[in-house]
Amino acid sequence: MAERLKGTRILLESLKKEGVDTIFGLPGGAVIEIYDELFDMDFHHILVRHEQAAAHAADGYARASGKVGVVLVTSGPGATNTVTGIASAYMDSVPIVVFTGQVPTYLIGNDAFQEVDMVGITRPITKHNFLVKDVNDLARIVKEAFYIARTGRPGPVVVDLPKDVLAEWAEFDYDRVEMKLPGYKPNVKGHIGQIKKAVNKIFEARRPVLYIGGGVISSNASEEIRELARLLHIPVTSTLMALGAYPGDDPLFLGMLGMHGTFRANMAVTESDLLIAVGARFDDRVTGDVNQFAPQAEIIHIDIDPASISKNVQVDIPIVGDVKIVVRDMLKIIKDIIQKKPEKLEQYHKDLEPWHESIERWKETYPLAYRRDGKTVKPQFVIETLYKITKGENIIITTEVGQNQMWAAQYFLAKYPRTFITSGGLGAMGYGFPAAIGAQVARPDATVVDIAGDGSIQMNIQELATAVQYHLPVKIFILNNKFLGMVRQWQELFYDRKYSYTCEEVQPDFVKLAEAYGAKGFIVDREEMVEPVILEVLQERDKPVVVEFLIEREENVFPMVPAGGALNKMLLV
Amino acid sequence: MAKSIEKRKKSGTEDAWWPRPVRGGECVEAGEERHIISVLVLNEFGVLTRVAGLFSGRGYNIESLSVAETANPEISRMTIVTTGEAAVIEQIIKHLRKLIPVLKVVDVTDKPHVERELLLLKVRATEENKNEIFRLVDIFRARIIDVSPNSYVIELTGDPDKLNVFIDLFRNMGLLEVARTGIVSLQRGRVTLKEYDPKKEV
Numbered sequence: 001m002a003e004r005l006k007g008t009r010i011l012l013e014s015l016k017k018e019g020v021d022t023i024f025g026l027p028g029g030a031v032i033e034i035y036d037e038l039f040d041m042d043f044h045h046i047l048v049r050h051e052q053a054a055a056h057a058a059d060g061y062a063r064a065s066g067k068v069g070v071v072l073v074t075s076g077p078g079a080t081n082t083v084t085g086i087a088s089a090y091m092d093s094v095p096i097v098v099f100t101g102q103v104p105t106y107l108i109g110n111d112a113f114q115e116v117d118m119v120g121i122t123r124p125i126t127k128h129n130f131l132v133k134d135v136n137d138l139a140r141i142v143k144e145a146f147y148i149a150r151t152g153r154p155g156p157v158v159v160d161l162p163k164d165v166l167a168e169w170a171e172f173d174y175d176r177v178e179m180k181l182p183g184y185k186p187n188v189k190g191h192i193g194q195i196k197k198a199v200n201k202i203f204e205a206r207r208p209v210l211y212i213g214g215g216v217i218s219s220n221a222s223e224e225i226r227e228l229a230r231l232l233h234i235p236v237t238s239t240l241m242a243l244g245a246y247p248g249d250d251p252l253f254l255g256m257l258g259m260h261g262t263f264r265a266n267m268a269v270t271e272s273d274l275l276i277a278v279g280a281r282f283d284d285r286v287t288g289d290v291n292q293f294a295p296q297a298e299i300i301h302i303d304i305d306p307a308s309i310s311k312n313v314q315v316d317i318p319i320v321g322d323v324k325i326v327v328r329d330m331l332k333i334i335k336d337i338i339q340k341k342p343e344k345l346e347q348y349h350k351d352l353e354p355w356h357e358s359i360e361r362w363k364e365t366y367p368l369a370y371r372r373d374g375k376t377v378k379p380q381f382v383i384e385t386l387y388k389i390t391k392g393e394n395i396i397i398t399t400e401v402g403q404n405q406m407w408a409a410q411y412f413l414a415k416y417p418r419t420f421i422t423s424g425g426l427g428a429m430g431y432g433f434p435a436a437i438g439a440q441v442a443r444p445d446a447t448v449v450d451i452a453g454d455g456s457i458q459m460n461i462q463e464l465a466t467a468v469q470y471h472l473p474v475k476i477f478i479l480n481n482k483f484l485g486m487v488r489q490w491q492e493l494f495y496d497r498k499y500s501y502t503c504e505e506v507q508p509d510f511v512k513l514a515e516a517y518g519a520k521g522f523i524v525d526r527e528e529m530v531e532p533v534i535l536e537v538l539q540e541r542d543k544p545v546v547v548e549f550l551i552e553r554e555e556n557v558f559p560m561v562p563a564g565g566a567l568n569k570m571l572l573v
Numbered sequence: 574m575a576k577s578i579e580k581r582k583k584s585g586t587e588d589a590w591w592p593r594p595v596r597g598g599e600c601v602e603a604g605e606e607r608h609i610i611s612v613l614v615l616n617e618f619g620v621l622t623r624v625a626g627l628f629s630g631r632g633y634n635i636e637s638l639s640v641a642e643t644a645n646p647e648i649s650r651m652t653i654v655t656t657g658e659a660a661v662i663e664q665i666i667k668h669l670r671k672l673i674p675v676l677k678v679v680d681v682t683d684k685p686h687v688e689r690e691l692l693l694l695k696v697r698a699t700e701e702n703k704n705e706i707f708r709l710v711d712i713f714r715a716r717i718i719d720v721s722p723n724s725y726v727i728e729l730t731g732d733p734d735k736l737n738v739f740i741d742l743f744r745n746m747g748l749l750e751v752a753r754t755g756i757v758s759l760q761r762g763r764v765t766l767k768e769y770d771p772k773k774e775v
Binding site: 181184 | 619
């Protein structure tokens with residue numbers, strides 16, 4: 001039933017129809033009327049303290065829940081502050097819709113107060129964006145924005161809302177609104193001939209590796225990947241983005257590959273004769289030198305985005321489609337083959353035995369390792385202890401960016417999809433804490449821990465107020481080495497130990513800072529304190545907790561493939 | 574072309590870089606190909622920026638780009654001439670297809686097609702060169718479309734090569750100004766880019 005509503009109301013009613021119940025935002029002049037309407041409606045609005053955090057929080061919310069994250073901010077600076085968050089969501093293909101206020105249409109182009117060309121600014125970092133020029137288009141644009149954000153290769157969509165357009169009235173009947181997207185038809189079903197070809201290749205392979213990426217999580221295909229790997233005994237390596245998509249403690253799991261990947265994962269990729277890339281995009285941090293990446297392997301690449309295929313590495317069998325649907329079809333074909341010839345599976349398992357032996361040897365030669373002296377707090381020990389205590393159950397890890405992120409990726413063996421949340425593509429410091437807030441809002445039952453560094457945590461530390469206000473018991477583990485650690489590591493290894501401006505000599509007292517915000521603070525400076533403090537902190541259910549671990553200052557992340565190097569040429573200690 | 578200049582500086586030897594001329598008179602680096610891509614887009618606000626921004630943001634070359642409404646006013650047709658290695662051209666096409674307002678992308682380069690460009694050329698007209706101008710206009714089947722006391726504007730259509738030659742002939746004859754449209758192109762025969770009518774879609 002059509003009814004006549006004001007634009008602000010149309011916007012919010014459309015959100016309701018899209019199933020939105022949570023909005024991350026911060027009001028301002030251009031959106032004051034939307035907020036006026038919001039006051040009387042039943043939304044869970046999280047008031048952030050900086051708009052960048054709204055975008056990261058919506059991103060964390062989307063990743064933890066599988067739903068579309070929603071941001072509402074004002075024009076000008078409110079809008080530009082979201083840019084880093086939008087860019088991060090774009091690089092990591094996270095579905096968020098960002099509503100930005102805009103000056104009235106008659107002032108656009110006049111350099112009006114708090115005016116900025118948000119559609120122009122965000123064009124290269126959004127999947128698509130809209131400027132609403134007519135209230136009669138509003139509902140359709142909202143519908144299109146959500147549809148574009150969540151389908152195909154997901155991504156952020158910006159909707160710019162001029163103040164006068166939302167003050168006008170129009171007919172509203174969301175269910176009957178038709179989208180006008182003739183040029184947008186994501187291809188979800190893979191070409192069956194290609195899938196058959198891929199299956200044949202898999203059965204011919206003797207050293208296959210499954211290389212899974214964030215697409216496995218976006219398309220909720222973890223179960224299918226597990227089934228495929230376990231049925232055929234194919235070892236699995238994961239990108240940073242896919243951690244948790246395959247259980248980290250599974251015997252077939254090789255760990256992460258790439259610059260800080262495990263020795264066995266990088267060796268396995270280098271020696272493999274068939275690489276099955278699933279929802280991954282051959283990022284430079286994964287491949288190192290592309291000419292020496294998987295040099296002996298034929299490559300099958302399953303991806304929803306045709307532009308990802310053969311972008312960095314030439315692919316032999318491309319399959320464009322939704323990972324879940326393609327892998328299901330693949331499994332069906334494989335099972336048919338096995339049903340007809342059960343001995344084929346047995347034979348295949350036998351054929352792969354030497355391959356598993358090699359992998360086992362690599363694992364024994366150089367397992368992930370670090371030295372402990374019993375006193376100094378080692379960052380790896382902190383993560384390992386957290387994992388040991390929680391076993392990866394009912395916990396979501398978010399990370400900042402840098403060494404903290406890599407140690408978390410290496411030592412926290414995430415078990416379930418949507419439980420390891422990190423800014424992978426953009427590598428935005430300041431991501432982890434607001435993302436943890438978003439994840440905690442999405443999963444109030446779960447323990448949410450942000451693994452942070454002393455540098456990155458200060459980029460969105462103001463959100464402690466948000467977490468306190470909404471009783472979000474996010475745990476922040478600051479691995480404090482008083483350095484911008486990853487840059488320092490590069491300076492140590494490749495720039496002759498010239499620590500050019502990476503030393504953070506002045507820092508706040510993080511415990512007092514937490515307390516000043518009304519949160520709890522702990523400091524840990526000896527190894528023996530690590531476990532008891534973590535145990536205590538995990539009990540907190542009401543407030544955010546900051547734990548400052550004073551770690552070994554010059555600890556490095558190893559293994560390491562120097563940028564642009566071959567994957568099998570790793571620095572190990 | 575900025576990319577090529579950078580490459581020349583890096584390699585140090587001009588020979589290694591030296592571009593080979595191709596049809597159209599533009600310079601193309603070794604290994605690179607010139608492609609004509611026809612694109613149908615929704616005729617909406619900002620669509621040109623999206624396409625142009627894709628090229629600049631990802632470092633692709635645009636040699637020429639022409640755009641105007643089709644017979645269906647809701648749809649515009651772009652003809653983009655670009656250069657790049659085969660893999661780059663493939664990426665360009667894939668990325669164009671990813672843009673939401675883009676309906677259809679076809680690389681017509683290797684398909685039978687016609688291509689045309691329009692040139693307007695202004696030349697100083699004097700007693701001495703008038704006859705020569707008339708002669709060239711006649712030979713090239715061009716037309717003089719504006720006559721002023723001491724200048725003419727000449728209109729010429731053809732493939733870019735013909736236009737280049739024509740311009741060159743006027744360089745020492747009082748050439749004042751040139752405006753070109755960039756290429757437009759259609760495939761030969763019955764083949765069309767399937768025109769999409771959004772009104773028909775339910």
